Amino acid sequence: MPSLEKATAQGRRIEAHRPWPRVMVDDALWQALASRLSDGRSSLLGLWGEASAVHMALYDDRNKSVVVATRDCPSGRYPSVARFHPPALRLERALRDLCGLTPVGLPDARGWLDHGRWGVTAPLGAAPAQSEQATATYSFLPAEGDGLHQIAVGPIHAGIIEPGHFRFTANGETIVRLEERLGYAHKGTEALMTGRTLAEAARLAGRVSGDSTVAYAYAFSRAVEAATGIAPPARAVWLRGLMAELERLANHLGDIGAICNDASFALMQANCAILRERVLRAASRCFGHRLMMDRIVPGGVTADLAPSGAEALRELIGAVEKAFPRLVDLYDNTASLQDRTVGAGRVGAALARQYAAGGYVGRASGRDFDARRDLAYPPYDALTFETPTLEDGDVDARVWIRIREVEQSLSLLVAILDQLPPGAVATPVPSEAGEGMALVEGFRGDVLVWLRLDGSGRIARCHLRDPSWMQWPLLEAAIEGNIVADFPLCNKSFNCAYSGCDL
Amino acid sequence: MRRTLFDSLANPILTEPLAKEQTDEIAALAGKLDAAARARLGRSLSIRQVDAGSCNGCELEINALANAFYDLERFGLRFVASPRHADVLLVTGPVTKNMREALLRAYEATPSPKWVVAAGGCACDGGYFAASYACIGGVEKAIPVDLRIPGCPPTPTALLNGLVALLTARPAAQSKQQSARDDRKIKSIT
Structure with a gap:
């Protein structure tokens, strides 16, 4: 099993990047790195974009090495990582909202940070466009079955905490699905x-x-x-x-x-x-x-x-x-x-x-x-x-x-x-x-x-x-099967950042 | 647990008298206060805090108001869960466009008479985020503001001084007769 550094050795290294290497990768290598993530050989540290490039930082637990892989996106498109590795999902949705790059094959078409209220789309992209002030509708993931009901909480919560929306689907007191919707504290x-x-x-x-x-x-x-x-x-x-x-x-x-x-x-x-x-x-x-x-x-x-x-x-x-x-x-x-x-x-x-x-x-x-x-x-x-x-x-x-x-x-x-x-x-x-x-x-x-x-x-x-980008999704998993009344307790034990992820 | 409780009884009280900080804003507040509204609010205020996109720094210090050193409830101030129960909206953050509607709804849901306090540099004028495409740049651009408490974040002492001013500030140039007349007016309304 090649190390992360060996796996990216064929890419062109950017000398100005320190302290860890940054390499330019092609589609094949990009996909190979995505499958490294999905089979657990490397961990995803981050995924972010620029006007026409997307960067992915990976970490190898075994030899404690970090590599940043960059794929140029002159066409404004790149192969989705979340398609193979779900932890990249929200990062790619945010990247699409901010930079206007399309992750091809991303299994979620909904916006993440962009709620349709900024008056501009892709503010970090190559060509930010004015957009109509419109309240975009947001479809939460469906949960169907006898006796299920939904509880909508937020963005303003009962306590003195940050804003975010939680959509619970519950059967009686038991939560069968929680879906988070964040981005309310996005400050650009x-x-x-x-x-x-x-x-x-x-x-x-x-x-x-x-x-x-x-x-x-x-x-x-x-x-x-x-x-x-x-x-x-x-x-x-x-x-x-x-x-x-x-x-x-x-x-x-x-x-x-x-x-x-x-x-x-x-x-x-x-x-x-x-x-x-x-x-x-x-x-x-x-x-x-x-x-x-x-x-x-x-x-x-x-x-x-x-x-x-x-x-x-x-x-x-x-x-x-x-x-x-x-x-x-x-x-x-x-x-x-x-x-x-x-x-x-x-x-x-x-x-x-x-x-x-x-x-x-x-x-x-x-x-x-x-x-x-x-x-x-x-x-x-x-x-x-x-x-x-x-x-x-x-x-x-x-x-x-x-x-x-x-x-x-x-x-x-x-x-x-x-x-x-x-x-x-x-x-x-x-x-x-x-x-x-x-x-x-x-x-x-x-x-x-x-x-x-x-x-x-x-x-x-x-x-x-x-x-918290890597912790919020785990809260959704952690709460499944717990009772609604235990949500504040579970949520506080995570104490994820809202503003930190909303940027 | 017993030992912890006994210690709490035996140890000196931590709660400190409020260090008075009179800002220009607080001084000016007295002139703006509507006696009628004051009479109705009495000596206690229910506060609904709304985070309109702050970095969470202000919330940390607002939460600190409940600790033993500041103990805001001794002043008749308390935080409530619903704007329906609130006299005061304590708003933080530069008001992100994604939070604007929620803030407006919270304001609409708060019964009159009501006060809006903008806490922190961002809430006062947008702070470091005033120029952003994603922020409207301060609470005042969404709803009328009665009191600003600057600071990044404001210290618990500054927050407490601002909130206590709402309770204690008296209309400056108002005679006793005038306020008595106002009180009668209130009675006739209620």
């Missing part, structure tokens, strides 16, 4: 980034998904640095790690509480929310912003650790280490809570592998991938940590992965504080043309950023792929 981020300076684009990258603002800014900055061939100063590298772990900690603590709250166990929520608030306050004291927005930029970071920052962090770590184990016991020993979480919303290992689901969704179903370890980037290549995995794939397993990751993040924070080197925190970025790609492990999973710089310090094209 990728089109806005085109032609912008690096500083402006970095701000947009940090607003793709607010809860992962550090991870996005981190991935964007690393992609720019790969494209221009620069390395940020050592202190900036370690400060980035510090921010990334603080973000992971805050989100996991919030999630653990919120999942329990959706099982009506408010005590956990109240206590976890206190810990989360303490993390955000420490972040604000260290870097001047509670979510640490706009702190990571190409070339380094904009804010050095405040003089009282290290002390604030050690205080925080002490407080969490004191309070958290008792909350874990509380979760573990409350039978009524376990009754809701154990066995609910199960995702099988085969599906998690097929969809290359990252983060706690993949890890709770046995997919052992962590960009910090498998595609190691500094400072993580110099740090020791564990990536927890479980096999059960239920809500409970997703909670436990988060619990273990909270513990890992705490020890990483200590290690980073101990080793934090002195020195400058930023280096200038040259205005060079080039292409760069980066994967950064956010709290949900791996965030992918791919970009091309035009040589005048501006973005020619930037694509940002949220980890």
